Amino acid sequence: MAISSIFMEESQVQQGGRPELAGLAALGFVDERGNVQSVENWIFTLADREVASAIAELYGGAPEETNSPKDHYIRVFTERPSVPILLSGPEALAQDFKMWANKQLTHHCDGRVYLSPDNRKGRACGCPPTLDEILQNAKDGIGPKPEVRVTFSLMDDEELGTFQLKTGSTVFARSELFRVASSLDRIGGPAVADMEIVQVTTKSRKQFKYPNITNIRSYSDAVAEPRG
Numbered sequence: 001m002a003i004s005s006i007f008m009e010e011s012q013v014q015q016g017g018r019p020e021l022a023g024l025a026a027l028g029f030v031d032e033r034g035n036v037q038s039v040e041n042w043i044f045t046l047a048d049r050e051v052a053s054a055i056a057e058l059y060g061g062a063p064e065e066t067n068s069p070k071d072h073y074i075r076v077f078t079e080r081p082s083v084p085i086l087l088s089g090p091e092a093l094a095q096d097f098k099m100w101a102n103k104q105l106t107h108h109c110d111g112r113v114y115l116s117p118d119n120r121k122g123r124a125c126g127c128p129p130t131l132d133e134i135l136q137n138a139k140d141g142i143g144p145k146p147e148v149r150v151t152f153s154l155m156d157d158e159e160l161g162t163f164q165l166k167t168g169s170t171v172f173a174r175s176e177l178f179r180v181a182s183s184l185d186r187i188g189g190p191a192v193a194d195m196e197i198v199q200v201t202t203k204s205r206k207q208f209k210y211p212n213i214t215n216i217r218s219y220s221d222a223v224a225e226p227r228g
């Protein structure tokens, strides 16, 4: 056993364990009736009270301890629809496609080959060749849905740790993902961006929200900018 993992176990005993991610960002939450409610400003869920207080101090809101059994059980409804974030590089963005049936993951792929389970990994998954077709199948309930994960830290306080935004938004997958991935590839290293909640009203006056990553530039350019 590696020494680091021994220390890990010891600290878990002492402090109840520290999850890998300091927190998650979300643009919705599940209310008491089990319905998903979307919000105008970012929600952060945190594992640690000190981190939760720091988030509230930076972005408004007050830490609220929920009875969620998950690691990130402290919630802060912030007052910010946009937060400056730091991305380590192209690997900060990950996408896969998942289909669930009876709480079982029945199709998990990258759009081309299976990613799990191990005995299917690497084999052609049978999804159609274009993203549009994959998203259409997802919409029709006959194919896996996109899941994008953005791993980031906060420009305002990098020390707070690593956070993640997970989104199944088809608008983001269809219209924004390629641009974000290309920008990160072009920069090829640490980058700075704004994580935003975008509100849209359709022609039929239906409202919806989706997350976006905008204003992506290299970290070194960003820190050279005059502040204010």
Ligand SMILES: [Zn+2]
Pocket: 097, 107, 108, 109, 110, 111, 112, 113, 125, 126, 127, 144
């Ligand atoms: Zn597939």
